[in-house]
Amino acid sequence: MSKTDNRRAFIKKSVAFGSYSIIAGGGLLASPDANAEWLAETTSTDILQQALKRLFKDQKIIESDKISIQIPKTAENGSSVPITVSSSLNNVESIAILVEKNPIPLAAKFEFSQDLEPFVSARLKIAESSAVAVIVETNEGFFTASEKVIVTPDGCEI
Missing domain, CATH: 2.60.40.2470 (SoxY domain)
Structure with a gap:
């Protein structure tokens, strides 16, 4: 594997990890069941x-x-x-x-x-x-x- 391929793989993984972190941190992966349960209790x-x-x-x-x-x-x-x-x-x-x-x-x-x-x-x-x-x-x-x-x-x- 060349240096260019290593850099591309690193960038792809970094972007994927960063995107996942933003989505998870923003609550977009929250369980709809948990939200429905909270709404029913409130x-x-x-x-x-x-x-x-x-x-x-x-x-x-x-x-x-x-x-x-x-x-x-x-x-x-x-x-x-x-x-x-x-x-x-x-x-x-x-x-x-x-x-x-x-x-x-x-x-x-x-x-x-x-x-x-x-x-x-x-x-x-x-x-x-x-x-x-x-x-x-x-x-x-x-x-x-x-x-x-x-x-x-x-x-x-x-």
Whole structure:
């Protein structure tokens, strides 16, 4: 075997080992059974609380009547629920929309520059009847409002 062949073999093995390390370290080789078991043991409230903790780092979130949420009270099709959010709070930096009982609660997050009006419109996928919470970040803190949405049976399959 020549020096060139040895170098090529070394490079191939190094790239393969490095790729495997990245995949394993990133959790891409995690067992789907273990994830399903964890999900079954964790309640939707726990998942929502964990998402809030990750997103907002245990910041105090205050109820506010200055956040307006337009969303149907009953959704026949949970795979496409329209929502419109606006706020009269000053200096809005971001708006996050979370669906309590979805497997991944964070449905959307929008960042704003100071020149933009805090208004967003989207369509949500809602797995089952649950609360939809909106969290608005301003330079003065975090504010929230929520609405309950009832999804009719067979309305959404996630």
